[in-house]
Amino acid sequence: MHLSLTKRSEYGIRLILHMAGRPKGERMTAASLAAACEIPPGNVPTIVNTLSRSGLLLCTSGRSGGCTLARDPEAISMLEIIVSLEGRLEISHCLLDSRRCNDHKPECALHAAWSHGRAAAVSVLESTSLTDALAREQEIARSTARRRAKAARGSGGG
Numbered sequence: 001m002h003l004s005l006t007k008r009s010e011y012g013i014r015l016i017l018h019m020a021g022r023p024k025g026e027r028m029t030a031a032s033l034a035a036a037c038e039i040p041p042g043n044v045p046t047i048v049n050t051l052s053r054s055g056l057l058l059c060t061s062g063r064s065g066g067c068t069l070a071r072d073p074e075a076i077s078m079l080e081i082i083v084s085l086e087g088r089l090e091i092s093h094c095l096l097d098s099r100r101c102n103d104h105k106p107e108c109a110l111h112a113a114w115s116h117g118r119a120a121a122v123s124v125l126e127s128t129s130l131t132d133a134l135a136r137e138q139e140i141a142r143s144t145a146r147r148r149a150k151a152a153r154g155s156g157g158g
Contacts, residue, residue: 027066
């Protein structure tokens with residue numbers, strides 16, 4: 001089984017995490033977001049448009065235009081970001097016979113377990129704010145930097 005997000009969501013999360021780490025109200029252009037987030041420049045306008053239509057970004061065009069977060073990062077859940085990029089997280093078909101369990105009475109043998117797992121994932125994503133995810137991202141970056149510095153000291157002393 002392969003449960004994963006699309007590249008669009010990966011890029012969108014990367015982009016919005018980057019923006020959450022910027023000073024409040026700072027505007028970033030599509031080009032600067034592409035460079036800072038290492039996202040192919042052609043993907044940024046679509047992602048930014050989607051996040052803007054979902055009320056997560058405020059974007060303005062023109063000479064002094066750009067995008068900024070529409071709300072405080074603490075008020076944005078990771079579920080809201082993912083749903084804006086992917087659509088609702090739902091079981092699209094029965095796990096056992098490729099038909100919707102809702103069309104059957106009783107549902108398939110795995111329906112209850114799968115539904116509980118989905119509900120748990122949704123609950124965790126809903127309770128994880130953009131602020132929480134940014135803090136974890138920054139923690140990982142610091143840890144990675146320490147490991148690289150330690151490795152460089154260890155290999156450079158010979």
